[in-house]
Amino acid sequence: MNVISGRRPRIEQTPDGRRFVVARVVGAPLDEVWDVLVNVAHWPEWGPSVSAVRGVEGAIEEGTRGEVKVAGAWIPFVIETCRDHRWTWRVAGVPATGHRVKPAGVEQCEVAFEIPLYAAPYAAVCAVALRRIDDIASRRH
Numbered sequence: 001m002n003v004i005s006g007r008r009p010r011i012e013q014t015p016d017g018r019r020f021v022v023a024r025v026v027g028a029p030l031d032e033v034w035d036v037l038v039n040v041a042h043w044p045e046w047g048p049s050v051s052a053v054r055g056v057e058g059a060i061e062e063g064t065r066g067e068v069k070v071a072g073a074w075i076p077f078v079i080e081t082c083r084d085h086r087w088t089w090r091v092a093g094v095p096a097t098g099h100r101v102k103p104a105g106v107e108q109c110e111v112a113f114e115i116p117l118y119a120a121p122y123a124a125v126c127a128v129a130l131r132r133i134d135d136i137a138s139r140r141h
Contacts (some may be wrong), residue, residue, distance in 0.1 A: 009123050012114070015081075016088060016098060020120045023112035024130040028137035030109040034085055034101050035059070036136050037111070043068070046132040048125050060087065088114075097126065 009022045026033050036042045038060050040053040047068075054074070055066035064079040068091065077091045086100040098114030111133055113126040 011117070014098060014114045015086075016095065016114065018117060019098065019114035020117055020123055021112050021114050022123045022126045022130065023110050024127075024134060025104045025108055025110050026134045026137050027108055028134075028140065029107055030085065030101050030103055032140055033109050033111055033133065033137045036133055036140075037099050037101065038082065038087060040066070042136060045136055046129050048128045048132075097122070 009020060011018055012021045014021075036046065039058060040056045040060060041058075043050045043053050049070050050068045051072075052069040053066055054069075056064055060079045060082055062079055062082045064082070065076070067074040067076050069075075075092050077089050077096075080088045080090060080095075082088075085102065086098060088098040089096050095116055096119075097116075100112050100114065101109050102112075104110040111130055113123075113129065115122050115126060
């Protein structure tokens, strides 16, 4: 796996317990990158496994419910937390990835995905998503 933002993917203690974390420093302001993460219109652009979202328009917030289209099937989701530039969700009732953004210098931020340990192989998909987020944020900035 590639070294991302000077570190290899790692196991970290998160508010949801120990998670496998992949991260990338993005050359755009934190608020711009946060908008890319929480606005469902962007999810199919950066999420390799998400081809569409329904039941939600605009930005998510805690308690938002909708469906994502994955491999041709519509799967329900609920946003469990969405505050302090971090959001988590359940997909089909199962705890899924956490998403967070934190400052990493002038006009930069670190974007990270927190992956449940049982889903560690999903880190490869998340690494693709991080590259796409970087591309989207760079175009907007």
